[in-house]
Amino acid sequence: MIGCFSSFCVVNQTLVLRLPNGLSRTLLKGPFLKTQHNSQKVQQLLSRKVYMSNSENLKEESVWDYPRPPRLERTRQRLRVVHRGKVIADTQDGYRILETSHPPTYYFPPESVNRSLFRESNLKTFCEFKGTAIYYDIHVKQVVIRNGAWCYPETEGLYKPISGYFSFYGSKFDEAYVGNEKIIPQEGDFYGGWITKNLKGPFKGAPGTRFW
Known part of the structure; x- marks a missing residue:
């Protein structure tokens, strides 16, 4: 669920990284404020080089x-x-x-x-x-x-x-x-x-x- 206002959004969702061995890692959990700072944080998490080798x-x-x-x-x-x-x-x-x-x-x-x-x-x-x-x-x-x-x-x-x-x-x-x-x-x-x-x-x- 996303509620939007003029200066920010409240996002109620979970960002989960799926790993190839069937496990998962939760990166972010909502609700959180979708400000410019948090948007940058999400982008950094999504673009981060994650080593999944085992x-x-x-x-x-x-x-x-x-x-x-x-x-x-x-x-x-x-x-x-x-x-x-x-x-x-x-x-x-x-x-x-x-x-x-x-x-x-x-x-x-x-x-x-x-x-x-x-x-x-x-x-x-x-x-x-x-x-x-x-x-x-x-x-x-x-x-x-x-x-x-x-x-x-x-x-x-x-x-x-x-x-x-x-x-x-x-x-x-x-x-x-x-x-x-x-x-x-x-x-x-x-x-x-x-x-x-x-x-x-x-x-x-x-x-x-x-x-x-």
């Missing part, structure tokens, strides 16, 4: 069903990297690479990372599929995370969409998340995959698995 919605996957050459696919799961309470990267517009025996590696668009913390290191590696990767040290509160992130600046072919994107070693940071789930880093110091509870192994990376 790793509990991920289907079960076996890393032995992943292909080789690896598959690149978009993911709308919220991806985050945090160290000492500071957000290093945060996106819901990333990619993941799926390769036989490996947990996924996740790639963040450049606008989603805090580049002010990055310093290019001298390390470079070569991938037969994606080309040459360059690495970055991450500087956070007087701590330097050596070679904590990498990037393929000139990837071609199937992997061209991730040119200039960044990926992170979960093992080198305090926290890394897929959706609401804190990941388990892939073993070893080279591959950098992120393990979530929906994944089935065994996973490459531990001693003795180099030639899997």
Whole structure:
């Protein structure tokens, strides 16, 4: 029910955000005064970027069903990297690479990372599929995370969409998340995959698995 006057309206309604998992969140409840201030507030609520990603919605996957050459696919799961309470990267517009025996590696668009913390290191590696990767040290509160992130600046072919994107070693940071789930880093110091509870192994990376 809406009652209108010359200078304001009284609105008796509820604004509810419907979430994909069947839940809902009430943002506003009436009655309230529909003044210019409240109209701006409603617009801010409606335009606010709401992260609804939840790793509990991920289907079960076996890393032995992943292909080789690896598959690149978009993911709308919220991806985050945090160290000492500071957000290093945060996106819901990333990619993941799926390769036989490996947990996924996740790639963040450049606008989603805090580049002010990055310093290019001298390390470079070569991938037969994606080309040459360059690495970055991450500087956070007087701590330097050596070679904590990498990037393929000139990837071609199937992997061209991730040119200039960044990926992170979960093992080198305090926290890394897929959706609401804190990941388990892939073993070893080279591959950098992120393990979530929906994944089935065994996973490459531990001693003795180099030639899997």
